[in-house]
Amino acid sequence: MLLEYFQMIDVVEDLDPANGRIVARADVxxxxxxxxxxxxxxxxxxxxxxxxxxxxxxxxxLLARMKFEKMPFLANVTGxxxxxxxxxxxVLRVEAELEHDGSGFAATKARISRDGKKICDSQLMFRIxxxxxxxxxxxxxxxxxxxxxxxxx
Amino acid sequence: xxxxxxxxxxxxxETSDIPLEDITPEKNAFTDLGIxxxxxxxxxxxxxxxxxxxxxxxxWTEELNExxxxxxxxxxxxxxxxxxxxxxxxxxx
Numbered sequence: 001m002l003l004e005y006f007q008m009i010d011v012v013e014d015l016d017p018a019n020g021r022i023v024a025r026a027d028v029x030x031x032x033x034x035x036x037x038x039x040x041x042x043x044x045x046x047x048x049x050x051x052x053x054x055x056x057x058x059x060x061x062l063l064a065r066m067k068f069e070k071m072p073f074l075a076n077v078t079g080x081x082x083x084x085x086x087x088x089x090x091v092l093r094v095e096a097e098l099e100h101d102g103s104g105f106a107a108t109k110a111r112i113s114r115d116g117k118k119i120c121d122s123q124l125m126f127r128i129x130x131x132x133x134x135x136x137x138x139x140x141x142x143x144x145x146x147x148x149x150x151x152x153x
Numbered sequence: 154x155x156x157x158x159x160x161x162x163x164x165x166x167e168t169s170d171i172p173l174e175d176i177t178p179e180k181n182a183f184t185d186l187g188i189x190x191x192x193x194x195x196x197x198x199x200x201x202x203x204x205x206x207x208x209x210x211x212x213w214t215e216e217l218n219e220x221x222x223x224x225x226x227x228x229x230x231x232x233x234x235x236x237x238x239x240x241x242x243x244x245x246x
Contacts, residue, residue: 102208104210
C-alpha cells in the first residue's frame with residue numbers, strides 16, 4: 001500500500017473475471033504521512049481507506065471483466081462495517097465478488113480480513129463509464145500489470 | 154401478487170424515501186419525483202434483482218444524449234413498467 005498515492009492493492013492473488021471474483025493482498029506500510037495525523041501516537045489505517053481498498057479490489061476485477069474497455073467509478077457504499085482497527089505492518093486479504101452486473105453499473109460485495117479474522121465488509125456500487133482519457137486507461141493497465149501475476153486476456 | 158407498477162412503486166418509495174401515495178403511473182421518475190441519476194442506479198439495481206432482468210440503462214442514456222428519445226419515453230412510470238414487462242416477457246420467451 002502507498003496510502004499517499006491511493007495505491008491500496010499490492011498483489012492480485014487470484015482473479016476470475018468471468019465469475020466476478022478477486023482475491024488480493026494489501027501490505028500496510030510501517031510508515032506513512034497518513035499515520036502522522038491518524039492518529040498521533042496511535043497509528044491506524046483510516047476506515048475510508050479500507051473502503052477504498054475494497055473498492056480498488058472490486059474495481060480491478062471489474063476492469064479485467066470488461067477487458068479495460070470501460071472504467072468503474074465508485075458511486076455508492078452500502079452497509080459498510082468497520083469491525084476492528086488496522087495498524088502499520090499488517091498484511092490484509094481483500095476479497096470481492098460481483099453481486100450484480102447491470103447496464104452502466106455494477107454492484108459487488110467486498111471484505112477485508114487478516115489471518116481469517118473479519119476486518120470490514122461492504123456492498124459497493126460502481127458507475128461503469130467510458131475512460132475520460134487514455135492517460136487514466138493506460139495508468140490502470142500499467143498498475144494492473146504491476147500487481148497481477150496473470151495476463152488480462 | 155403485486156403488479157409491476159406496485160412492485161416498482163414500492164422499490165422507488167423505499168430506495169428514494171418518497172411516500173408511496175405520491176408515486177403514481179403518470180409521474181416521471183426524474184422530473185416529477187425528483188429522483189437523481191445516482192438514486193436511479195439503486196432503483197435499477199433493485200428492479201433488476203426483483204424481476205431477474207437487466208434494464209438497458211446504457212442504451213437508454215445513449216439515446217437520450219443523442220436526442221433519439223425523450224425522458225418521458227423511458228421514465229414515466231407507466232412506460233417504465235411496460236418496458237419492464239417486455240423485458241420479463243423476453244426473458245421468459
